[in-house]
Amino acid sequence: MQLPMQITAQCSRSSLPIALYNSKQVYAIEQAWFAQGYDSFGLMQQAAWQMAQRIILLYQQVKTQAKSKAKHHNHKVSQPSACVWVGQGNNGGDGWLIAHYLQQAGWQVQVITVGIENDNQTNDSQNSKSAISDALKAQRMALDMSCPHQRFEDMHQYQNKNARLDIALQADVYIDALFGIGLDRAPANSYKQAIVSFNSAAQQIGALVVAVDIPSGLVASTGQVFEGLAIQADITLCLIARKFGLHTKDGMGFSGKVIDIPLIPFASIEPAAILLKDGQHLTPRCQNSYKGSYGHVLVVGGNRIDGSQGMGGAAILTSSSAMATGAGKITVACHQAFHGALLSSLPDAMTIDLHEQESVEHLIKSASVVAIGMGLGRDEKAKILFTRYLKAAIAHNKTLIIDADGLYHLAALQRDKNELITQLREYSKTHNVCLTPHSGEAAKLLDKKISAIENDRSSAIHQCANIYGGNWVLKGAGSLILAQGQLYVCGAGNAGMATAGMGDILSGVVAGLLAQQDLNDEQNNLCQAVVIHALAGDMLVRQSSYDATTYDRISGNQLLIGQRGLQAQDMPAAIRHIMQKLTC
Numbered sequence: 282m283q284l285p286m287q288i289t290a291q292c293s294r295s296s297l298p299i300a301l302y303n304s305k306q307v308y309a310i311e312q313a314w315f316a317q318g319y320d321s322f323g324l325m326q327q328a329a330w331q332m333a334q335r336i337i338l339l340y341q342q343v344k345t346q347a348k349s350k351a352k353h354h355n356h357k358v359s360q361p362s363a364c365v366w367v368g369q370g371n372n373g374g375d376g377w378l379i380a381h382y383l384q385q386a387g388w389q390v391q392v393i394t395v396g397i398e399n400d401n402q403t404n405d406s407q408n409s410k411s412a413i414s415d416a417l418k419a420q421r422m423a424l425d426m427s428c429p430h431q432r433f434e435d436m437h438q439y440q441n442k443n444a445r446l447d448i449a450l451q452a453d454v455y456i457d458a459l460f461g462i463g464l465d466r467a468p469a470n471s472y473k474q475a476i477v478s479f480n481s482a483a484q485q486i487g488a489l490v491v492a493v494d495i496p497s498g499l500v501a502s503t504g505q506v507f508e509g510l511a512i513q514a515d516i517t518l519c520l521i522a523r524k525f526g527l528h529t530k531d532g533m534g535f536s537g538k539v540i541d542i543p544l545i546p547f548a549s550i551e552p553a554a555i556l557l558k559d560g561q562h563l564t565p566r567c568q569n570s571y572k573g574s575y576g577h578v579l580v581v582g583g584n585r586i587d588g589s590q591g592m593g594g595a596a597i598l599t600s601s602s603a604m605a606t607g608a609g610k611i612t613v614a615c616h617q618a619f620h621g622a623l624l625s626s627l628p629d630a631m632t633i634d635l636h637e638q639e640s641v642e643h644l645i646k647s648a649s650v651v652a653i654g655m656g657l658g659r660d661e662k663a664k665i666l667f668t669r670y671l672k673a674a675i676a677h678n679k680t681l682i683i684d685a686d687g688l689y690h691l692a693a694l695q696r697d698k699n700e701l702i703t704q705l706r707e708y709s710k711t712h713n714v715c716l717t718p719h720s721g722e723a724a725k726l727l728d729k730k731i732s733a734i735e736n737d738r739s740s741a742i743h744q745c746a747n748i749y750g751g752n753w754v755l756k757g758a759g760s761l762i763l764a765q766g767q768l769y770v771c772g773a774g775n776a777g778m779a780t781a782g783m784g785d786i787l788s789g790v791v792a793g794l795l796a797q798q799d800l801n802d803e804q805n806n807l808c809q810a811v812v813i814h815a816l817a818g819d820m821l822v823r824q825s826s827y828d829a830t831t832y833d834r835i836s837g838n839q840l841l842i843g844q845r846g847l848q849a850q851d852m853p854a855a856i857r858h859i860m861q862k863l864t865c
């Protein structure tokens with residue numbers, strides 16, 4: 282459902298970093314609260330009461346927008362209605378109470394239970410007796426008010442006789458209270474079927490979908506969705522503390538807009554990560570400065586493997602984006618075959634033959650930042666170049682960015698137990714080394730399956746840092762950044778950026794920012810680079826507050842770029858624009 286501006290504004294109001302927590306931490310926050318003598322059922326009532334109020338308000342906003350869109354039609358005022366799907370845990374308890382409070386507020390409600398045997402019996406749980414008793418209390422409170430309800434399992438049998446979803450499922454708002462932070466395995470049997478039915482019914486009737494705490498099916502600590510199956514929410518009402526899983530991997534795609542319901546104060550628990558939604562202010566340049574004040578980036582990549590394909594574009598993209606951030610000078614060490622192409626698209630760059638090893642080593646000595654790996658190639662010759670240039674960069678104390686084929690070679694060196702890995706790890710303790718894999722590259726670096734990386738991206742990025750040292754970006758939806766031991770999540774970026782060359786662009790942004798000594802907070806620069814890259818991508822598809830008109834490079838006509846068709850080569854102009862906005 283297309284949400285009204287009023288609602289999206291509520292969610293995007295703050296550009297300040299937001300602390301993110303995993304399930305274990307949220308349970309610990311709750312326990313600390315109860316240890317102070319507060320009652321768990323009281324907290325559940327408070328949560329449900331606030332969510333019910335919020336749902337009433339959200340529904341009014343949606344309704345007002347619908348009316349203003351169809352102002353010439355007569356609308357009869359009807360009783361608002363909600364269909365609340367509840368599971369057997371405390372999340373289900375929240376759902377029962379929301380139904381209860383909405384009913385008290387004059388709403389027509391209908392509860393669909395899943396995994397619950399009958400009115401007075403919630404499934405017993407070995408490991409959370411008190412949780413179940415709160416859910417049971419909530420259920421009883423709602424049933425005491427004769428809250429209409431039915432078992433999904435009964436409806437399911439009904440549906441199996443080929444009936445369409447019952448008319449009783451008509452509702453203005455669909456509320457998902459099947460699973461919260463307690464989901465720890467793939468929903469099976471009736472739960473699985475309930476999620477499918479919920480999504481299809483809500484979509485069919487155009488209901489506003491509100492998830493309680495987290496969309497059911499999404500794992501709060503990882504952002505993983507089992508078998509691609511989760512509630513597709515328009516709005517998630519996030520209780521107590523913002524969940525890590527809402528913002529990485531599948532989280533953003535299923536959660537819709539996230540609204541916090543903070544409920545209780547807490548301070549002593551270190552967050553699992555920090556969510557970054559906007560770039561930090563950039564200081565204007567000093568008037569009395571020259572190109573040497575802003576660093577020299579050496580891009581090492583863009584190779585052509587003998588008798589095979591070339592990857593000159595990678596080096597062009599990296600250097601274009603480094604330049605777009607304002608790096609003082611760029612030299613590209615790429616295959617000679619690409620020098621002409623590079624200079625015609627980027628006359629401001631200097632070139633050197635990638636295979637002229639001594640000359641490249643000499644340049645490494647004078648560069649301020651070395652970005653290595655983009656289109657470097659994976660053959661033996663490329664491996665020799667990588668090893669040699671990496672050693673030179675370390676010997677000359679250079680800031681390093683390693684990406685793409687460079688990461689492939691690192692993984693091979695690690696498999697061979699090459700001494701260079703230990704050297705790199707030691708070096709990164711005193712120098713800035715940034716490594717920027719996507720999940721496939723991380724899988725190679727850790728010698729694991731891609732699915733193992735994807736299922737727990739936070740663990741994967743920490744493991745990478747333990748083995749290789751350095752600061753890391755694990756790219757993808759909700760890119761993770763691990764800088765000096767602190768984990769961040771990039772809250773910007775879009776699926777239009779899932780195209781070839783976008784990673785090369787990111788390496789250039791990182792290199793460009795790190796080269797500029799006047800922006801000298803290295804940790805922030807890595808975060809800043811990831812966010813600027815993502816904001817530029819969002820700006821191009823009009824998904825950001827940074828508005829810019831995009832023009833066709835040749836005709837000069839105004840363009841509307843959507844996610845499909847966004848190209849890496851569109852990015853440098855957008856990066857310049859974001860840099861400018863952040864400097865204002």
Ligand SMILES: NC(=O)C1=CN([C@@H]2O[C@H](COP(=O)(O)OP(=O)(O)OC[C@H]3O[C@@H](n4cnc5c(N)ncnc54)[C@H](OP(=O)(O)O)[C@@H]3O)[C@@H](O)[C@H]2O)[C@@H](O)CC1
Binds near residue numbers: 325409463
């Ligand atoms: N504590 C408080 O005071 C407050 C808590 N609050 C609310 O509580 C929520 C957390 O509640 P929760 O801990 O009961 O977990 P929840 O997400 O309801 O699910 C656990 C149940 O699901 C089951 N289950 C899990 N996976 C399954 C699967 N794949 N397929 C089938 N079953 C599966 C699991 O079964 P078991 O593993 O025990 O067999 C267990 O029965 C939280 O998100 C927030 O909404 C708020 O009211 C604020 C106050």
Ligand SMILES: Nc1ncnc2c1ncn2[C@@H]1O[C@H](COP(=O)(O)OP(=O)(O)O)[C@@H](O)[C@H]1O
Binds near residue numbers: 685718773774775779
């Ligand atoms: N769905 C998405 N949401 C947000 N950002 C994305 C998404 N898909 C890709 N990106 C971003 O685009 C870039 C793609 O990088 P990468 O996969 O290395 O591309 P390539 O290797 O082709 O250069 C990364 O910065 C990544 O975070």
